[in-house]
Amino acid sequence: MAHKKNTTPGTISKIQELRKQEISTDTLTQGIFEGNKALLAKAITLLESTNPVHFEKANTVIEKCLTRPNSSIRLGITGVPGVGKSSFIEALGTLLTSKGKKVAVLAVDPTSSLSKGSILGDKTRMQSLSKDPNAFIRPSPSGSSLGGVAQKTRESIILCEAAGYDVILVETVGVGQSEIAVHSMVDFFLLLKLSGAGDELQGIKRGIMEMADAIAINKADGDNLERAKLAATEFSRALHLYPPKANGWVPKVFKCSATENKGIQEIWNMIEDFVGQNRKNGHFIKNRQLQNRNWFLQTVDELIKQFFHQKESFNKAQKKMLKAIDENKISPFYAAKVLLEDITKEL
Amino acid sequence: MAHKKNTTPGTISKIQELRKQEISTDTLTQGIFEGNKALLAKAITLLESTNPVHFEKANTVIEKCLTRPNSSIRLGITGVPGVGKSSFIEALGTLLTSKGKKVAVLAVDPTSSLSKGSILGDKTRMQSLSKDPNAFIRPSPSGSSLGGVAQKTRESIILCEAAGYDVILVETVGVGQSEIAVHSMVDFFLLLKLSGAGDELQGIKRGIMEMADAIAINKADGDNLERAKLAATEFSRALHLYPPKANGWVPKVFKCSATENKGIQEIWNMIEDFVGQNRKNGHFIKNRQLQNRNWFLQTVDELIKQFFHQKESFNKAQKKMLKAIDENKISPFYAAKVLLEDITKEL
Numbered sequence: 147m148a149h150k151k152n153t154t155p156g157t158i159s160k161i162q163e164l165r166k167q168e169i170s171t172d173t174l175t176q177g178i179f180e181g182n183k184a185l186l187a188k189a190i191t192l193l194e195s196t197n198p199v200h201f202e203k204a205n206t207v208i209e210k211c212l213t214r215p216n217s218s219i220r221l222g223i224t225g226v227p228g229v230g231k232s233s234f235i236e237a238l239g240t241l242l243t244s245k246g247k248k249v250a251v252l253a254v255d256p257t258s259s260l261s262k263g264s265i266l267g268d269k270t271r272m273q274s275l276s277k278d279p280n281a282f283i284r285p286s287p288s289g290s291s292l293g294g295v296a297q298k299t300r301e302s303i304i305l306c307e308a309a310g311y312d313v314i315l316v317e318t319v320g321v322g323q324s325e326i327a328v329h330s331m332v333d334f335f336l337l338l339k340l341s342g343a344g345d346e347l348q349g350i351k352r353g354i355m356e357m358a359d360a361i362a363i364n365k366a367d368g369d370n371l372e373r374a375k376l377a378a379t380e381f382s383r384a385l386h387l388y389p390p391k392a393n394g395w396v397p398k399v400f401k402c403s404a405t406e407n408k409g410i411q412e413i414w415n416m417i418e419d420f421v422g423q424n425r426k427n428g429h430f431i432k433n434r435q436l437q438n439r440n441w442f443l444q445t446v447d448e449l450i451k452q453f454f455h456q457k458e459s460f461n462k463a464q465k466k467m468l469k470a471i472d473e474n475k476i477s478p479f480y481a482a483k484v485l486l487e488d489i490t491k492e493l
Numbered sequence: 494m495a496h497k498k499n500t501t502p503g504t505i506s507k508i509q510e511l512r513k514q515e516i517s518t519d520t521l522t523q524g525i526f527e528g529n530k531a532l533l534a535k536a537i538t539l540l541e542s543t544n545p546v547h548f549e550k551a552n553t554v555i556e557k558c559l560t561r562p563n564s565s566i567r568l569g570i571t572g573v574p575g576v577g578k579s580s581f582i583e584a585l586g587t588l589l590t591s592k593g594k595k596v597a598v599l600a601v602d603p604t605s606s607l608s609k610g611s612i613l614g615d616k617t618r619m620q621s622l623s624k625d626p627n628a629f630i631r632p633s634p635s636g637s638s639l640g641g642v643a644q645k646t647r648e649s650i651i652l653c654e655a656a657g658y659d660v661i662l663v664e665t666v667g668v669g670q671s672e673i674a675v676h677s678m679v680d681f682f683l684l685l686k687l688s689g690a691g692d693e694l695q696g697i698k699r700g701i702m703e704m705a706d707a708i709a710i711n712k713a714d715g716d717n718l719e720r721a722k723l724a725a726t727e728f729s730r731a732l733h734l735y736p737p738k739a740n741g742w743v744p745k746v747f748k749c750s751a752t753e754n755k756g757i758q759e760i761w762n763m764i765e766d767f768v769g770q771n772r773k774n775g776h777f778i779k780n781r782q783l784q785n786r787n788w789f790l791q792t793v794d795e796l797i798k799q800f801f802h803q804k805e806s807f808n809k810a811q812k813k814m815l816k817a818i819d820e821n822k823i824s825p826f827y828a829a830k831v832l833l834e835d836i837t838k839e840l
Contacts, residue, residue, distance in 0.1 A: 205824065205826075205830075209827065212822070212824060213822075297826055300825075300826075301824065435818075435819050438818045438819070439815055439818060439825070441825035442814065442815065442825035442826075442828050442829055445826050445828075445829035445830075446811065448829075449829055449830065449833040450797055450798055450801050453833060454797050464793065468786055468789065471782075471785045471786060471789055472782050474559055475559070475560075476556065477552065477555045477556065477559060477648065477651065478786070478788035478789035478792060479644055479647075479648065479789075480556065481789050482789055482793045482795075482796055483552075485793060486793065486796040486800060490800055493840040
């Protein structure tokens with residue numbers, strides 16, 4: 147066989163060896179602590195892997211990263227497609243890095259495995275930020291369940307924080323349940339909106355309005371400016387309909403234009419006010435603890451379910467019951483009770 | 494001690510005896526089969542009880558009721574407060590009993606324990622129906638969780654069907670998750686709406702529109718008539734945006750006035766068309782089987798959770814983990830994994 151110069155069989159096997167040879171958790175952790183983007187990305191890839199060996203390894207890294215003190219701000223950003231999330235993140239991120247802050251951009255998009263990355267998949271949408279040495283952009287992990295996708299993003303936040311990122315932006319699409327997931331992993335939740343034509347409140351899900359710590363009406367420029375002002379008034383009024391938040395924060399409404407770089411500084415000032423206020427009154431840390439507890443409890447319930455559903459005897463018994471239910475021989479509730487009694491006796 | 498005539502100590506203890514003496518499941522079942530409203534109500538009270546003895550008894554009755562053939566129609570009705578649900582049910586129910594049908598009215602309102610029955614609690618809202626010998630009205634069971642409330646209503650349906658009720662109307666409030674619960678227990682789902690002033694689609698949750706087999710615009714009378722017509726057109730248009738249903742049904746839009754008794758017959762005709770069509774193409778029974786299967790699977794998962802959460806060792810270990818999480822010593826996900834491994838080893 148002919149080989150090109152420098153690629154003798156020996157060299158090839160050495161490269162293969164090197165590829166196979168996995169980076170140790172110590173190397174990974176050290177790399178993250180030093181702010182090495184490549185190793186940070188590698189660690190995130192590990193935690194996104196479905197391979198159990200990788201899972202164990204990723205957890206070791208996460209445990210180590212957890213011990214590293216940081217004073218990050220986690221900021222969730224949502225809005226329907228077309229609202230200008232990417233331009234907003236580009237504008238805000240660039241503002242922050244210009245102030246010497248390190249910015250990580252993550253995403254939660256459970257549809258990304260289908261749509262091949264509807265958000266953040268394409269770094270060209272954040273052209274200057276993606277080239278910024280102080281920015282780290284990572285597309286949404288793919289996964290079949292929102293829970294899985296969200297968990298991976300949640301853990302990626304920890305790694306980014308250990309790598310010294312001061313502000314973690316978590317983007318999500320303004321449709322479905324993903325807002326709830328992102329809201330449960332951030333300190334501040336920002337809803338991006340567009341001004342409409344007299345239908346300012348149309349189509350907003352009550353729940354998302356209620357979660358928002360602020361609403362920013364984007365594309366408030368040119369012909370749109372007047373409408374944006376109207377929309378801002380409408381939203382302010384609507385927000386007053388909600389009960390006050392436990393932390394005492396009154397949600398604010400802003401106008402901005404990400405493409406014209408207007409209003410971005412004001413929004414960041416407000417977020418800093420929020421963080422300052424909440425650190426002072428103890429709600430900042432309280433909220434993070436509560437979030438961690440909820441993530442834990444939800445995961446426990448998920449694993450409990452898996453524990454049973456992995457058992458062959460359980461699945462067999464369940465199938466039998468389903469047949470009896472189809473034939474109207476037993477009530478679904480009673481069938482469940484009998485199944486559980488039978489299966490827990492076996493344990 | 495002085496006693497009134499006929500209430501000698503002997504009589505009193507006999508009455509007390511009788512009260513304590515619980516009605517046998519055979520008596521209850523037989524009573525239900527004979528259409529005895531008092532015994533039907535008693536059986537529903539049993540299944541709503543949190544006493545495990547009552548639970549067992551109720552299940553025996555339900556099993557027996559399940560075997561009784563019937564050809565009921567289960568109809569879910571939702572709409573925001575003020576849309577006129579009670580008047581609509583009064584009008585539809587009266588129409589049906591006038592046709593010789595027996596009508597049961599149930600409700601799912603998880604807020605009823607707080608609001609003391611915001612729906613159906615007050616029978617005076619259905620004055621003629623509540624006096625109708627062929628109608629049975631039962632307010633929403635109270636309960637802290639929607640799941641519990643819904644389960645009880647689901648089982649009450651079975652008892653009502655065994656008691657010979659031909660049409661089961663299940664009312665719910667047009668806010669929150671209760672629509673999903675009711676949708677999962679009925680054959681046909683009707684959304685009541687009001688015509689607005691140019692904001693016909695405002696505030697409707699997409700998910701609820703998608704679930705509806707028909708939309709009825711109520712209070713289409715007097716000055717409202719023109720607006721109702723407009724709203725009907727808007728809704729028809731909006732419904733066309735949704736993908737076709739698996740059963741081939743195209744959702745319809747109607748105008749009606751429950752107080753003026755207009756349009757009610759047309760809506761019932763449509764429901765009968767729907768049922769006829771779906772019985773023919775097999776989707777009627779298919780849907781019920783699917784609903785039963787889902788109820789079973791959900792209940793199994795709920796009971797699995799309970800099985801662990803009742804263990805003292807589990808709760809102890811969980812508390813320990815929560816402390817470690819609060820102190821940032823372990824990631825919530827890894828903590829959950831370790832907890833499950835420890836606890837399942839013990840089983």
